Amino acid sequence: MKSRLDMLKKWHVCVLAVVLLLSISIGIYDLSNKKVTIIVDDKKIEASTFSKDVAGLLEEKGVKLSKNDKVSPSLDEKLSDGMDVKVYRAFEVTLSIDGKTNAVYTAADTVEKFIRQQNIKLGEKDKVDPSLGSSLKPGSSVKIVRVEMKQVQESKEIPYKVTVVGDDSLEAGKTKVVQKGKAGQKSVTYEIVLxxxxxxDKRLVGEKVVSMPSEELVKRGTKSFVLTSRGESRDFKRVINMVASAYTAGYESTGKNPGDRNYGITRSGTRVRPGVVSVDPRVIPLGSRLYIEPMGIYCIAEDTGSAIKGNRIDIYMENLSDARSFGKRNVTVYLLK
Incomplete structure (x- = not known):
């Protein structure tokens, strides 16, 4: 009887031990087995796993990752029950920076994260398009413009002032520089945006005078009369420096001989005579009365000539030898009022 009682006690102890062992095993199983959610390729996968970390979970469930894919939490993160594991697939983005444009694969969802991922250092003034907070999607383009501001100095000329004063000792139309002007210099500072x-952009930020300009003083003639060789005072409206020559009515000067048609007839229709001159009508109008120095003679502009252009004047002479000996001379011609 006692023996049966002892056997019964031993059986109870064994049963209790088995129950306890099963309870411990079930507890260990429950602690090791974790229920997690994998979010990948727009799908949710409910999974149970004994993996210790995220990397093991994805490998266990056959989720393949490319080089630029991103996983949250990170691959070395320890798994816990109820955890969500999200896989962000990389996509192509066009990046333009520092004069180069390249296709880049990224899983970043905003421009700011993308720039940080690419280890791009932004300057304080750099421009980013689209803005840092903008979202990214396949086919997006990101352009970074490097903005630099610097100051440069340039040397600038300061123009001198020209002062003109009237002088009745000079003939009208003539000028005389009494004091020559000199330009000044200044240092100009610009702020340039690159x-x-x-x-x-280029903006003036300051300037400093290095040297002041010197004024130029010019006298302008106001004298409107000329004292002739006869001691007369004659008013004139214009004075011209010209080159004078002489001509005759003969063949040597005009190509005509006595008896030829229009021999000795001027362009004005008058007959040539001492005191008649040939001019360029664009310079001296026909019919103008003239006084010529240094010869000190009065003339009238009635004729023209093919060789008389610009500031040229041809004085009529009756004798060919006199005309030839006259040659060419610099003269001053006054157009009388």
């Missing part, structure tokens, strides 16, 4: 090395 975008990708190209100047887009």
């Amino acid at each position: 975008e990708d090395g190209v100047e887009v």
Whole structure:
């Protein structure tokens, strides 16, 4: 009887031990088995796993990752029950920076994250298009413009002032520089804005005078009369420096001989005579009364000649030898009022 009682006690102990062992095993199983959600390719996968970390979970469930894919939480993160694991697939984005444009694969969902992922250092003034907070999607383009501001100095000329005063000792139309002007200098500072090395803005920020300009003083003639060789005072409206020559009515000067048609007839229709001169009507109108120095003679502009152009004047002479000996001379011609 006692023996049966002892056997019964041993059986109870064994049963209790088995129950306890099963309870411990079930508890360990429950602690090791974790229920997680995998979000990938727009799908939710409910999974149970004994994997210790995210990397093991994805490998266990056959989720393949490319080089630029992103996983949250990170691959080395320890798994816990109820955890969500999200896989962000990389997509192509066009990046333009520092004069180069390349296709880049990224899983970043905003421009700011993308720039940080690419280890791009932004300057304080750099421009980003689209803005940092903008979202990214396949086919997006990101452009970064490097903005640089710097100051440059340039040397600038300060123009001198020209002062003109009347002088009745000079003939009207003539000028005389009494004091020559001299330009000054100044140092000018500009602030320049460069975008990708190209100047887009230039602003004056300061200037400093290095040397002051010197004024130029000019006298302008107001004298409107000339004292002739006869001691007469004659008013004139214009004075011209010209080159004078002489001509006759003969063949040597005009190509005509006595008896030829229009021999000795001027362009004005008058007959040539001492005191008649040939001029360029664009310079001296026909019919103008003239006084010529240094010869001190009065003339009238009635004729023209094919060789008389610009500031040229041809004085009629009756004798060919006199005309030839006259040659060419610099003269001053006054157009009388």
